[in-house]
Amino acid sequence: MTELASPSAKRLQRPSWRDSRLVVGVLLVVVAATLGAKAVASADDRVPVWVAASNLVAGDEVEETSFARADVRLADGMTGYLPADAPAPTGAFMLRDVRAGELVPVSAVGDADAIDVQRVTVRADAMSTTGLTRGSRVDVFVTPKASSTSDAATTPTKKVLESAAVAAVLTNSGSFGSGWMTSVQIYVPSDKVQPLVEAVDGEAKLTLVPSVGAATGGGA
Incomplete structure (x- = not known):
């Protein structure tokens, strides 16, 4: 009886950098990671501002403990709040009351001459x-x-x-x-x-x- 020839098994080969599918896959991962990082960065549009650490009263001298930093998301066109990317204006004076936890307007702080x-x-x-x-x-x-x-x-x-x-x-x-x-x-x-x-x-x-x-x- 004639024996049927059995097909020889092929060894799996490790993909190399020349494999176009591997290159495309790596590129897709890099692009996805880059787009994701940009999306997260653009979504976090918060800005640092000073808020009143306690009830501040018109006439108070600003001390190091008067303000606390907070990162907040301001609506479009909302400006005029004291930015916290610079040191607090210690030695200045409160020109009007600001309640604890409220954002500190730039106009609420001034020199002693205004008191x-x-x-x-x-x-x-x-x-x-x-x-x-x-x-x-x-x-x-x-x-x-x-x-x-x-x-x-x-x-x-x-x-x-x-x-x-x-x-x-x-x-x-x-x-x-x-x-x-x-x-x-x-x-x-x-x-x-x-x-x-x-x-x-x-x-x-x-x-x-x-x-x-x-x-x-x-x-x-």
Whole structure:
């Protein structure tokens, strides 16, 4: 019987650089990686800006801890915020309030010449200071000390400050008269400093009333 010839098995050969399919495959991988990197880079269009690390009040001097860096994505046309690709402007002053976590506008920071307020520490009834925190805005009412019991009913109460910024709320400073008092530092316009100091020296009663939109609780 004649035996059928069996086909000989071919060895698999390792592809070489001359193999066009291998070259095309490598090129496709390189192109895909390049396009992917460009897509990721173009999608991350965030920019570094400064945000308020705590409630900043008009009149505050900018310190190293005043701002914190944040990378944010700004909408088209949104400019005017303080960039964080440069050092924070320590030694400058806040020209208006900026709440904790808010972006800091360039226009909110300026030189000392633009500041027209001074810090004044006053003592007010603890009940009227409940809930106040740094950055709150208050109206300040003054009731002059009555010279006698009969004059107490006719002693006029006047609003001497409107929407004054609270710089700090200190601990209870002891009793004054029949109630507990709290020391509060407020920013006072320069032309109102003397009348307020005179009222404090005259042992007038000061009452702080939160203005509309005043910050309460938790502000640092």
